[in-house]
Amino acid sequence: MTTDAQQACFEAGIKFGSLYHQFAGTPVSPRSTRSLETAIAESIENQPYCESVTVDIDDEAVAADIDHENGYTELSGHLMEVDMRVAYEAVTVRTRMEMEDGYPLMKLVGVVDRDE
Amino acid sequence: MTTDAQQACFEAGIKFGSLYHQFAGTPVSPRSTRSLETAIAESIENQPYCESVTVDIDDEAVAADIDHENGYTELSGHLMEVDMRVAYEAVTVRTRMEMEDGYPLMKLVGVVDRDE
Amino acid sequence: MTTDAQQACFEAGIKFGSLYHQFAGTPVSPRSTRSLETAIAESIENQPYCESVTVDIDDEAVAADIDHENGYTELSGHLMEVDMRVAYEAVTVRTRMEMEDGYPLMKLVGVVDRDE
Amino acid sequence: MTTDAQQACFEAGIKFGSLYHQFAGTPVSPRSTRSLETAIAESIENQPYCESVTVDIDDEAVAADIDHENGYTELSGHLMEVDMRVAYEAVTVRTRMEMEDGYPLMKLVGVVDRDE
Numbered sequence: 001m002t003t004d005a006q007q008a009c010f011e012a013g014i015k016f017g018s019l020y021h022q023f024a025g026t027p028v029s030p031r032s033t034r035s036l037e038t039a040i041a042e043s044i045e046n047q048p049y050c051e052s053v054t055v056d057i058d059d060e061a062v063a064a065d066i067d068h069e070n071g072y073t074e075l076s077g078h079l080m081e082v083d084m085r086v087a088y089e090a091v092t093v094r095t096r097m098e099m100e101d102g103y104p105l106m107k108l109v110g111v112v113d114r115d116e
Numbered sequence: 117m118t119t120d121a122q123q124a125c126f127e128a129g130i131k132f133g134s135l136y137h138q139f140a141g142t143p144v145s146p147r148s149t150r151s152l153e154t155a156i157a158e159s160i161e162n163q164p165y166c167e168s169v170t171v172d173i174d175d176e177a178v179a180a181d182i183d184h185e186n187g188y189t190e191l192s193g194h195l196m197e198v199d200m201r202v203a204y205e206a207v208t209v210r211t212r213m214e215m216e217d218g219y220p221l222m223k224l225v226g227v228v229d230r231d232e
Numbered sequence: 233m234t235t236d237a238q239q240a241c242f243e244a245g246i247k248f249g250s251l252y253h254q255f256a257g258t259p260v261s262p263r264s265t266r267s268l269e270t271a272i273a274e275s276i277e278n279q280p281y282c283e284s285v286t287v288d289i290d291d292e293a294v295a296a297d298i299d300h301e302n303g304y305t306e307l308s309g310h311l312m313e314v315d316m317r318v319a320y321e322a323v324t325v326r327t328r329m330e331m332e333d334g335y336p337l338m339k340l341v342g343v344v345d346r347d348e
Numbered sequence: 349m350t351t352d353a354q355q356a357c358f359e360a361g362i363k364f365g366s367l368y369h370q371f372a373g374t375p376v377s378p379r380s381t382r383s384l385e386t387a388i389a390e391s392i393e394n395q396p397y398c399e400s401v402t403v404d405i406d407d408e409a410v411a412a413d414i415d416h417e418n419g420y421t422e423l424s425g426h427l428m429e430v431d432m433r434v435a436y437e438a439v440t441v442r443t444r445m446e447m448e449d450g451y452p453l454m455k456l457v458g459v460v461d462r463d464e
Contacts (some may be wrong), residue, residue, distance in 0.1 A: 077305070
């Protein structure tokens, strides 16, 4: 009723939604971007079928978002790029979050089924 | 490179991951289950391609989770069932979260492509 | 070592931090503001010592935040005002979140100790 | 109308509520406990008046929570201990989250006002 490729894409979507809504809103400043990138990646890599996660938080964008009084901002889609690879049975799915026309988009970059 | 059905499954996964990681941890008691169900469903229905979301929080399971001193517990997968329908181009995807062998599972229930 | 008034203020802070970081990032549109307000208030009212929570999400601010393609935005401090009353022993604490100089601030509005 | 000590306790509570509801639900396994501890501490230390945060996630408790099929669990209060120090004007507040009678409690450990 559903194919391995469809299941793999569903799993990839779950990881992206999880990543975004678990960590969006996290207080962040240029002092804490590296530790947050690592924790996000290692956290989501725990989920089933997730082979690798790379998170790049843009230090300059974070700094630009910070008002002088507070000294921090909240993690949001326009501050990071994410690459993820999910493998389910013989299928590998690559996904990416990046800005497009001013908005963060979660994209299905490629689906490869080694059984085809 | 990717099919509409794969894209639809990816979008369905995003909604499920978003729903779970946005709302897991929310303080809940039998007094607040109905308002939380409604807010979760209406919130996720805002997302693109999301046609309908139904959330059932199990009042008896919530009550059983509550210790007497606190009077509330935190929303978690074993306390709710979720049904979701996502439509992308000619494809409709149905998904469901329910308990299986004691663990909450997010499942791809069906994928229908009206162009096929 | 600590007074009831200090404990009451600590409890009030916990509720505010909980409310903000549980619900910030929630997808919201003018169609879903009322259900989200109710769910947030009823959820946090479950927490110990929390007497009442009122959440006002600003429909016009939400609409102004929405880009045309997506149809929703994410809940954030500049979109809502919150009033909360916490009671601990003989102390009642009132707190409020509102915009000040363009930033959302959580404020301790008043502390009344009926034993003084 | 409010004292510096009360304001300091309110700020300390905000940090605790923020920490808990931002990070509860994060996928965690013994492979990712150290990076998550660091990211939580550095994230919350960005908030105003927050002098130091120490997070100890209990590897053995995490391992005990993991079911064999999944390989991860979700961060929750019974898996970690947190110590925090908040300074507001001349007041320093120490707080701690730890298990008590089987439940995680956020405690106000000490309030010191150097002006008194």
